[in-house]
Amino acid sequence: MGTALVVTSGKGGVGKTTSSANIGTALALNGKRVVLLDLDIGLRNLDAVLGLSNRIIYDIVDVANGRARLQQALIKDKRFDDLLYLLPAPQNADKDALTPEQVAAVVAELKPDFDFIILDSPAGIEQGFRNSIAGADGAIVITTPEISAVSDADRVVGLLEQHPMSLKPRLIINRIRPHMMEDGSSMDIDEITKHLGIDLLGTITDDDNVIATSNNGQTIVMDPDNAASRGYRDVARRLLGETVPLAPVQTHKRGFWSRLFHRD
């Protein structure tokens, strides 16, 4: 039986969809069968990030309403043999087109066939959020080292605590800018983790290539040398139960000329 994990944040734009795609891909690279569920109804993106938009015929609402069978709606990512699948969201339906019970039923139907079911939640804490947490066994909370994102993550952790899941919520701090963390202008990893009071699952360095790859329908984890990629790969290994030490935040050593000409 597979494990269903919801990726959520409260705040928009912190990297839920990017993280869902990358964690899913990283798990598939580890040989696990993974299905990604896009629950952002009316504003779907996960298909675009994975480069699978062209192949959407049926979506999760079609499955929930019995217009299509689950197997018809699942899109296989050909790059990963038989390991990575997407169940897309509809683009022209209302957020209320789906109920938590329907999502739970879809997840239950997927569990026997997959090792991981990753639910990409929409921003906010309304219907879409309630739908996303309905079928989940655990939650991955995404935040960035900004006060607004941490504040929203705190609200989400509070809501998750009201609906206890079998696995405790875990935290990913995304878009870490090493130089800002070093000079104290952004919030510290320990500070955020301590404030939110949940276990840290991983940290992801801010990297231009994350955007560049996603614009090409690819995920950064495919690049083994990238810092952000290593972050997601470590997250996947921790999800699989390995003990992976937290990689130190790599600061960019500034050279003599840089220090001379770019004084802060």
Add this chain to the structure above:
Amino acid sequence: MDAVILKGRADGFELQLTDSAAFSDILTKLDALLGHLYKDTPSGDVNFVIETGRRLLTAAQKHAVDAVFAKYPRFSTRLLHSDVVDAETVQTRVRQARTNFAGGVIRSGQVLAVNGDLVFTGVLHANGVIRASGSVFVLGTAEGGVVHAGYPDNSLAVAAGRISDLAQIRIADAVEVVEDEDKTAGNLCYMSDEHMLVHADLGDLATLRPQIFKKMEES
């Protein structure tokens, strides 16, 4: 003028129900006429074409005519024809046969749906949908998105024009995912006899789907 007139046709008999006569007279006359004929032709089945002229029979009236025929088991009606149709049927037919023109931007999540053919001069964005019961001719640009021609079951419809940058082409119940290798595959997509979506050059449209051009001549 008689309420019912019997005429011989090359392919059988025709019963003309005079449109200026009262319907009750028609039923009486029809019953009498069929009664005579039944006696005169002791054996053999006879099929009649019923012509109602400029009268449109209601369901109840059709039922009444059928009830008269039911008395004469060897007689039956083959076809019910009239010179007129009701306004609703006409409107549906006109809409089906019409060529629509649409422009503007069809954005993500929006659906442009029309009855009949569609000439699209606007811009179709990714995740937008254009749907027509007839053929779709894309004169504008399609940057992703879905064109669905022949919705829901008209397999003679085609998708033509700038279709190489679409995400999907759908005709009737068939779907084609436009992959990168299809990008150069001509500017016409139609459904083959084997129920496959096939690409061709727009120049072949006249031979592949002559009915599209006939319709243009008629209207």
